[in-house]
Amino acid sequence: VNLDALDELDDLESRFNTLSGQHKDLTEAKLALERIIVKINADSRRLFLDTLEAIRVNFQALYRKAFGGGKADIILEEGVDVLECGVEIIATPPGKPSFNNSLLSGGEKALTAVSLLLAIFQFRPSPFCILDEVDAPFDEANIGRFIDVLKDFLGWTRFVVVTHSKKTMTAG
Numbered sequence: 001v002n003l004d005a006l007d008e009l010d011d012l013e014s015r016f017n018t019l020s021g022q023h024k025d026l027t028e029a030k031l032a033l034e035r036i037i038v039k040i041n042a043d044s045r046r047l048f049l050d051t052l053e054a055i056r057v058n059f060q061a062l063y064r065k066a067f068g069g070g071k072a073d074i075i076l077e078e079g080v081d082v083l084e085c086g087v088e089i090i091a092t093p094p095g096k097p098s099f100n101n102s103l104l105s106g107g108e109k110a111l112t113a114v115s116l117l118l119a120i121f122q123f124r125p126s127p128f129c130i131l132d133e134v135d136a137p138f139d140e141a142n143i144g145r146f147i148d149v150l151k152d153f154l155g156w157t158r159f160v161v162v163t164h165s166k167k168t169m170t171a172g
Contacts (some may be wrong), residue, residue, distance in 0.1 A: 045082045051123065052076070052087075058119035065128040065152075066115045066145050067108075069094030074116075089116060111146065119150060125156050132162040138168065147171040 012018045056074045065070035070093045077085035091112040104112065114134050121129060135143055143165055150159055150171075161168060 041083065048082055055116075055119050055123050058122045059116050062115040062119050062122070063091065063112065064143075066111050066149050068092050068145060070096075072112065072115065088110060107139055107142050110134060110137040111142055114146065115149070118153065121157070122153070125153075127156070128158045128160065128163070129153075130160045133164070135161070135163055135165050135168050138165070143167045 004083060052074065059074060060072055070091070073090045075088045075090060076082065077088070080086070089101060089112065090098075091101055091104065091126070093104070093108055097170070101109070101112070114131075135146055138146060144167070147168060150161075151158070163169060
């Protein structure tokens with residue numbers, strides 16, 4: 001007969017109850033975290049799609065203004081979760097057929113990028129913005145349209161533009 005067996009049983013039952021309580025707490029915490037993750041992902045998807053749509057509308061309008069016409073769009077990769085998908089920029093300058101963006105000239109690529117940047121900036125404006133030689137690849141006509149686009153932002157933003165273009169410097 002082991003006289004210590006009852007004491008051991010009491011110790012083991014006490015330890016079992018403590019560990020069972022901790023296991024239950026951890027299981028509940030895991031479920032709560034999973035619910036929070038689902039909610040955060042749903043909110044993130046909604047916010048991302050709302051933001052993307054606002055930026056998309058801004059981008060389309062700024063692109064048409066910057067190029068004097070044409071079409072531009074932001075497209076999400078299909079069949080993939082919104083939080084993990086790729087984003088594609090489609091740009092077709094006026095008078096040109098629709099083709100791969102890699103075939104755009106340097107100035108067209110730069111003006112498309114500036115239009116997208118300003119579309120994002122228009123969604124979340126800031127009191128100032130620094131642009132460093134973004135107009136370098138532009139020809140004279142594109143510099144004029146670039147300046148016109150920037151002037152639309154002057155109501156709420158001031159720009160510091162680093163440039164070598166006399167036309168950009170005198171536009172202030």
